[in-house]
Amino acid sequence: MNRKLVAFVFVSVIAGIGVGLGLGMVLQRTPAYVSQLESEVSTLQSELATLNTTYCELEANHTSLIEALDLQFMRMMSYNMAMTISFGDLLVITSSELEAPYDMIDVGYTNGTIVAYWRDPVGKPGELIVQRVVKKEYKDGKWHFTTHADNNIMPNVVERFSEEYLFGRVIAIISDSSE
Numbered sequence: 001m002n003r004k005l006v007a008f009v010f011v012s013v014i015a016g017i018g019v020g021l022g023l024g025m026v027l028q029r030t031p032a033y034v035s036q037l038e039s040e041v042s043t044l045q046s047e048l049a050t051l052n053t054t055y056c057e058l059e060a061n062h063t064s065l066i067e068a069l070d071l072q073f074m075r076m077m078s079y080n081m082a083m084t085i086s087f088g089d090l091l092v093i094t095s096s097e098l099e100a101p102y103d104m105i106d107v108g109y110t111n112g113t114i115v116a117y118w119r120d121p122v123g124k125p126g127e128l129i130v131q132r133v134v135k136k137e138y139k140d141g142k143w144h145f146t147t148h149a150d151n152n153i154m155p156n157v158v159e160r161f162s163e164e165y166l167f168g169r170v171i172a173i174i175s176d177s178s179e
Helices: 003-028 031-069
Strands: 071-075 090-094 114-118 128-139 142-148 159-162 166-174
Touching: 114 142
Parallel strands: none
Antiparallel strands: 071 090, 090 166, 114 128, 114 166, 128 142, 142 159
16 A cells, blocks of 8 residues: 555544544533534434334324235236236235125226236146236136236137136236336
8 A cells, every 4th residue: 555645544534533522622612502402402303203103103004004905016027918017017906805706807808807816726836927807707606717918919828717816906007117
């Protein structure tokens, strides 16, 4: 290391300590200034306590709202719905009011409801799939859904599952602005 640089850093540190000590001595000698600082610190502590309380209330309300609406959030990690949902988009999914006869689920290749379902009946257990409902029917004592991926140009390539695998319906898509 360059000796001049070391000397400069050393002198700067010593000078900074000296200035800090000098200011400390000046501040300690002015009770009015110390009193003003104490008052400002007290005010800041009070404001911080208020903000903390407000944050806790907001967090509790936020959690209650999400629980009441039964909302789940999921990041789209495939391109199978790329005509409607881009890779990386955030999906808001709800399972509230999702019960037979599933009147809130529309069917169709362009206007069908987009749903999320557990992949267990058609592939890897534990994965959620997001596709559009193109058909729903009641048979053998339960509801069955047929879905299609928007990005699949072949209309006969569909997946089928029964109602126990239905996770929820997509109610909002929040675009990933990083693309």
